[in-house]
Amino acid sequence: MPRRRRPARPGALADLSPTRILSQIVVLQLAYYACAAVLIVFTALVAGQKISVDLLFSWRSLRGDTTIGWTLGLVWVLNSLTCVIFILLLIARSKLVLDFAVTIHFIHLIITSLYSHAVPTNLFWWALQVCSAALMTFLGVWACQWRELRPINFGGKGGGAKVTQANGSAEDDEVGQSRGRGRGRGRDGAGEYEMVGMNERGEEV
Known part of the structure; x- marks a missing residue:
């Protein structure tokens, strides 16, 4: 062989x-x-x-x-x-x-x-x-x-994903997660999600 x-x-x-x-x-x-x-x-x-x-x-x-x-x-x-x-x-x-x-x-x-x-x-x-x-x-x-040493550009666009709050304001998804309720679209485009507030015991508010 x-x-x-x-x-x-x-x-x-x-x-x-x-x-x-x-x-x-x-x-x-x-x-x-x-x-x-x-x-x-x-x-x-x-x-x-x-x-x-x-x-x-x-x-x-x-x-x-x-x-x-x-x-x-x-x-x-x-x-x-x-x-x-x-x-x-x-x-x-x-x-x-x-x-x-x-x-x-x-x-x-x-x-x-x-x-x-x-x-x-x-x-x-x-x-x-x-x-x-x-x-x-x-x-x-x-x-x-x-x-x-020049940075390599892969064609992606900057800027974080946006999350639409219940009151109509648009903020970054990191900010939206730290607040109460909110509804937005995931980064992977897999549909909308709803953010539910939690208390210290882990129960939904």
Whole structure:
């Protein structure tokens, strides 16, 4: 008799599958560069600078002694804020934000080193990457936790059941039970009921 396979736990292996993790990394990396390219092109056009691929992939463009270097630094920080939205939409789990944020910047380090044919030696570039990763992690964890802790709405309407008193006033069923006679409808809709007052001996009044 063939042995029965144990069904996988929902949300456990599916969320940690290598294929899904790899696809999320690729999508996040592409979104990271796409947003950075849009911001860099817009900033270069406003500043009247020449648009070049070096502004996106070369670490030599990020320098702390030039105005262009500081402007690019602010653009990359703004890009990290934008990528928090993609992390919230694609990852949505606060425990995985740090891993994906570090992975994005590590891949950026590899691509930058290959494009520039050298490992970055500019301290301004390294400081910017650390600040960008920390900012992305902090805001990403906060956004994902905010989403995880949101109350679940099952479609029910608030408000307690109403009980109609003999004098024509409507009050909550808890209040109606503490008073004398009353007639109302049960919460389960099983018909009307009559509330009878009781004395201390348990006899009807």
